[in-house]
Amino acid sequence: MDELLDLVNDHDQIIGQKLRSEIYRKKLVNFRVVNAFLINNQGKLWIPRRTKNKRIFPLCLDASMGGHVKAGETYEQALARELLEELRINVKVKPYTYVGSLHPKKHNTSAHMKVYLIQNNNTPNYNTEDFIESFWLYPQEVLDRISSGEKCKSDLPLIIRELF
DSSP states (O other), rough: OEEEEEOOOTTTTTEEEHHHHHHHTTTTTOOOOEEEEEEOOSEEEEEEEEEETTTSSSTTOOOOOOEEETTTTOOHHHHHHHHHHOOOOOOOSOEEEEEEEEEEHHOOOOOOOEEEEEEEEEEEOOOOEEEEEEEEEEEEHHHHHHTTTOBBBBHHHHHHHHHO
């Protein structure tokens, strides 16, 4: 399923739209994504492993939740939709906190990104079409695994280094 995504300028203002497939084919970075991390009372992040069927980064470690902001959506609307789809978490019941924004030119990320944090002490009832396993890890433990050769989504270490 191909999604229509908004294209944005360096100031994250909408300047057009393209299909997700075209954005990836042309290796564009001027679109929007959201990422969220579950964090428990010990300060550990819930880090899942993507399924082997994912188009990009199969079997890689990932943020607790990540997704594209569809055309016409706000970051917060995409966050609510993706949390429900991937982790079965309803933002009306489970509040979130905005952590920060990362930008392709400044942080070398794959897109314009907003990152959120959700306090949660239990492994979520995640969608098994998205993830196959998960770990509760301190931010440094995630970076250590990646340094030791564990495959991950390309933005994961950037997000952790910048915001955690």
